[in-house]
Amino acid sequence: MAFTTRELFGGAITAAASPTLVDASDLRQVPDTQEVLLYPDSSVSIIVEILQRVDAEDDDPAIRYHFGSLAHDNSAQSTVVNAVAVIPNTRGDNTPPAITLSGVQLVPKFNLTTPDQVRVLMALFRVTDKRVDLVVTFNVPTQSQDDGAVGEEGWNKMQIHFDAFIRSLRIVDFGLFV
Template identity: 60%
Template structure:
């Protein structure tokens, strides 16, 4: 059964993207920093994080997205972070100032909640570089594929989430650049 999709507002409508309708806004259940929007899947431990960050020094787009991936791995105390692929899709946005995404697919081993066995988490990351505002916007889909708490997704569900990530990144639109003052 396919979950319907909606265009969702982020940061008060300054950014929009298509997501499934049944996601939970993490701010409704816990504190979320002002620079982040966090959505949670209702039937698994999959999460989506949209984060506004200061632009990193790397001029090479592959180096920049790898920097953000490594930063997430560091913050998660991840073991064995692996970058599987980096894709530079063509800029097919017409009459839209939103930059194209730089897409990274990777995996991290993350030990959670004082457990001894790490979870395997697939990371789907899109980086949007707003150069004239010295801003990087990082979208991260965290998808547990092996988990000790039962929150992992099976291979079929992973393909669905990967498709939703692709739809999110293609529909991602910056509507109000004054957000980055």
């Protein structure tokens, strides 16, 4: 898969992403603190969000907090965290290392009785001096009641996309975090 450099927040952040992604702001209103990208052939979404830094000093509780907050916002019936890891920035720029999490949420949709299984890939970039947590979330429905689920093959593909996105993510302009 060939990736292209995607400019986010007016070019203040860049990352390698699929060239087929659709900017959700072309379809609906998106808050200024978010960039939302959609895969046109599934219900997979990428959300890049600028949040106030959580008080947790350690990486593991910080990313678990954001995962729990997402589960709350999604009204998830259950959640599981499969793995937490740190991926260092080896490029030599000032972008902080990525704290990553892989997990699963069972999310009810559209008043259906069977919840969707959404695998979540999350990365947290802690911009300490600006008191900001930059959170990247790939929401990957692997079982759903509609046609948006990607199944196991799609899940494997999304893991590759997530890895490319977060390893290439670069904060170009820290002035974004006022």
